[in-house]
Amino acid sequence: MEKKLISIVVPCYNEALALPHFYKEATRVAAMMEDNDFEFLFVNDGSKDETLEILRSLARDDSRCRYISFSRNFGKEAAMFAGLENTKGDFVAIMDADLQDPPALLPEMYRLITEEGYDCVATRRSTRKGEPPIRSFCARMFYKLMDKISKTEMVEGARDFRLMTRKVTDAVLSLGEYNRFTKGIYCWVGYKTKWLEYENIERVAGKTKFNFWKLFLYSLECVMAFSTVPLSLASVMGFLFTAGAGVGIVTIIIRELIWHGSASGWPSLVCIILFVSGVQLFCIGILGQYLAKTYLETKKRPIYLVSETEKDL
Ligand code: UDP
Numbered sequence: 025m026e027k028k029l030i031s032i033v034v035p036c037y038n039e040a041l042a043l044p045h046f047y048k049e050a051t052r053v054a055a056m057m058e059d060n061d062f063e064f065l066f067v068n069d070g071s072k073d074e075t076l077e078i079l080r081s082l083a084r085d086d087s088r089c090r091y092i093s094f095s096r097n098f099g100k101e102a103a104m105f106a107g108l109e110n111t112k113g114d115f116v117a118i119m120d121a122d123l124q125d126p127p128a129l130l131p132e133m134y135r136l137i138t139e140e141g142y143d144c145v146a147t148r149r150s151t152r153k154g155e156p157p158i159r160s161f162c163a164r165m166f167y168k169l170m171d172k173i174s175k176t177e178m179v180e181g182a183r184d185f186r187l188m189t190r191k192v193t194d195a196v197l198s199l200g201e202y203n204r205f206t207k208g209i210y211c212w213v214g215y216k217t218k219w220l221e222y223e224n225i226e227r228v229a230g231k232t233k234f235n236f237w238k239l240f241l242y243s244l245e246c247v248m249a250f251s252t253v254p255l256s257l258a259s260v261m262g263f264l265f266t267a268g269a270g271v272g273i274v275t276i277i278i279r280e281l282i283w284h285g286s287a288s289g290w291p292s293l294v295c296i297i298l299f300v301s302g303v304q305l306f307c308i309g310i311l312g313q314y315l316a317k318t319y320l321e322t323k324k325r326p327i328y329l330v331s332e333t334e335k336d337l
């Protein structure tokens with residue numbers, strides 16, 4: 025029987041310290057799965073350390089290892105897209121280079137797809153042990169909010185680590201948008217998905233590439249990619265304020281008729297003007313954000329640019 029090929033996509037940004045550990049563990053698991061062929065596709069996302077040198081030497085020594093090196097840092101989303109686009113496997117997995125996504129889960133994931141008929145096996149963290157509490161708290165609030173304002177269901181603690189069939193991979197690739205939020209894209213494409221849970225594992229070496237600010241911007245990206253509710257905020261507030269103003273006008277007229285004297289004081293007026301203009305600017309800002317995204321989307325710029333692959337060796 026012909027062996028099925030499993031492609032493993034690994035986005036790498038300054039992962040020189042973690043890559044040797046990853047390679048060792050991933051090949052150990054690959055050796056356990058004798059009935060499959062493997063292909064490791066590393067995507068060097070403009071690393072500034074020795075990541076590229078390590079990838080070159082891996083590709084030289086092991087024909088299963090391939091790499092794509094970007095011309096600069098395009099971000100993890102772009103790296104994952106490039107990886108998926110260039111794999112040939114019957115099954116495709118995405119895994120971080122820092123072993124926070126344990127390759128040891130692969131045999132079970134593969135079994136669930138081939139024997140239990142799932143199209144995709146995804147993973148989520150059941151705990152956020154080892155993470156700053158404020159980060160966990162914000163992440164939880166974010167998922168709650170997304171649940172309310174988007175029809176696409178986002179799973180809390182979901183990781184990018186998953187194994188999927190060629191069918192699902194092609195479906196994910198068919199969404200060629202520039203502002204990518206892959207976790208939302210998976211939910212959007214659907215298919216029969218099995219969720220596996222595991223406890224958070226701390227990275228094996230090196231430092232995290234996502235600080236609080238970067239994650240915050242990333243979450244805004246997600247809101248704009250999968251919800252248009254913020255756009256209706258202006259209408260809702262406009263309606264409320266108009267109603268409020270109506271009540272105010274009636275009150276003033278009645279007071280004038282009965283007591284012959286309207287309210288004094290400009291401080292209250294200043295507050296009202298500042299408040300309303302603040303809300304207006306806020307709403308225009310939201311509009312601007314969506315417009316900016318639309319603008320970038322219409323430019324149809326490539327999602328990533330390649331400077332070198334293993335074929336150039
Ligand atoms: N990564 C990337 N490009 C980036 C940032 C991160 O390819 O601009 C990769 C990184 O090398 C790692 C994965 O994305 O393999 C997850 O990053 P990290 O472990 O730093 O994030 P965390 O697990 O702390 O959320």
Ligand code: MG
Pocket residue numbers: 120122124227232
């Ligand atoms: Mg990590």
